[in-house]
Amino acid sequence: MTEKPAIKVEKLVKRFGANTVLSGIDLVVPRGQVTCLIGPSGSGKSTLLRCIAFLEEANEGLIEINGEPLGFTSGEYGERNRLPAAQIQKVRSHIGMVFQQFNLWPHMTALGNVAEALVTVRGMPRKAAEERAMAQLSNVGLSARAGHYPSELSGGQQQRVAIARALALDPDIMLFDEPTSSLDPELTGEVLNVMRELAQSGMTMLVVTHEIGFAASVGSKIVFLDHGEKIVEGRPDEVFGKPRHERIDQFLDTYLDRGAATLL
Numbered sequence: 062m063t064e065k066p067a068i069k070v071e072k073l074v075k076r077f078g079a080n081t082v083l084s085g086i087d088l089v090v091p092r093g094q095v096t097c098l099i100g101p102s103g104s105g106k107s108t109l110l111r112c113i114a115f116l117e118e119a120n121e122g123l124i125e126i127n128g129e130p131l132g133f134t135s136g137e138y139g140e141r142n143r144l145p146a147a148q149i150q151k152v153r154s155h156i157g158m159v160f161q162q163f164n165l166w167p168h169m170t171a172l173g174n175v176a177e178a179l180v181t182v183r184g185m186p187r188k189a190a191e192e193r194a195m196a197q198l199s200n201v202g203l204s205a206r207a208g209h210y211p212s213e214l215s216g217g218q219q220q221r222v223a224i225a226r227a228l229a230l231d232p233d234i235m236l237f238d239e240p241t242s243s244l245d246p247e248l249t250g251e252v253l254n255v256m257r258e259l260a261q262s263g264m265t266m267l268v269v270t271h272e273i274g275f276a277a278s279v280g281s282k283i284v285f286l287d288h289g290e291k292i293v294e295g296r297p298d299e300v301f302g303k304p305r306h307e308r309i310d311q312f313l314d315t316y317l318d319r320g321a322a323t324l325l
């Protein structure tokens with residue numbers, strides 16, 4: 062029997078009022094690999110990620126997480142596939158998410174931020190939570206900063222705390238929504254390095270990014286969205302190599318980043 066993918070999305074439709082933002086997306090995220098979602102601003106990348114994490118509810122289509130179908134309210138799959146909220150919550154607990162804005166609690170130290178998630182979400186006793194939090198901070202190279210507040214940390218360090226916080230909850234899928242967009246180039250590099258190591262450890266990752274160099278070197282699969290549609294999908298060499306899809310060419314002209322210049 063073939064292994065179920067970590068994430069499977071079929072014919073996903075998301076509308077905001079009259080605006081159809083995702084018009085029937087199919088996506089498979091294989092286990093233990095990095096899938097990168099790229100595309101112009103407003104193409105629907107974040108919305109797709111947020112639908113997969115159930116931060117937004119899609120209008121139609123199907124999402125499966127680890128083979129568990131989480132259905133939607135209308136369309137071909139119908140109401141019958143919709144799971145009760147508690148079960149959705151259970152499936153969601155396998156997913157860790159990191160956002161563009163780090164979303165740390167400002168009144169808590171780095172250690173406090175990571176430990177608090179374990180206490181509130183997992184019900185772990187504070188002492189055990191702090192031990193685990195310390196180990197996670199060490200994994201992202203921040204043990205020396207554990208006692209610092211977010212305002213005392215660089216943006217790159219804050220994002221690494223946010224990654225440690227997500228990883229502390231022991232997810233088997235990590236979603237990243239433009240995790241380096243608000244960082245300058247040097248700090249971007251340190252966050253991408255942490256993500257690269259996570260990828261090497263075999264974590265299943267779905268990453269929305271404008272860092273084409275990262276996508277090309279770490280991604281197993283690149284998915285290019287434009288105007289809410291999947292235009293191209295394939296290995297980095299297929300998507301970025303020549304001859305290239307015309308819309309990829311246009312996109313690269315606009316978004317080509319430092320890493321990409323040497324890679325492509």
Ligand SMILES: Nc1ncnc2c1ncn2[C@@H]1O[C@H](COP(=O)(O)OP(=O)(O)OP(=O)(O)O)[C@@H](O)[C@H]1O
Nearest residue numbers: 077080082100101102103104105106107108109239
């Ligand atoms: N909560 C919302 N309400 C209404 N429209 C929304 C909402 N969220 C997103 N949109 C619209 O959906 C479209 C896709 O937005 P989305 O953020 O998914 O794009 P994106 O590809 O991630 O863009 P970027 O690279 O700029 O982050 C945009 O037109 C946006 O204005």
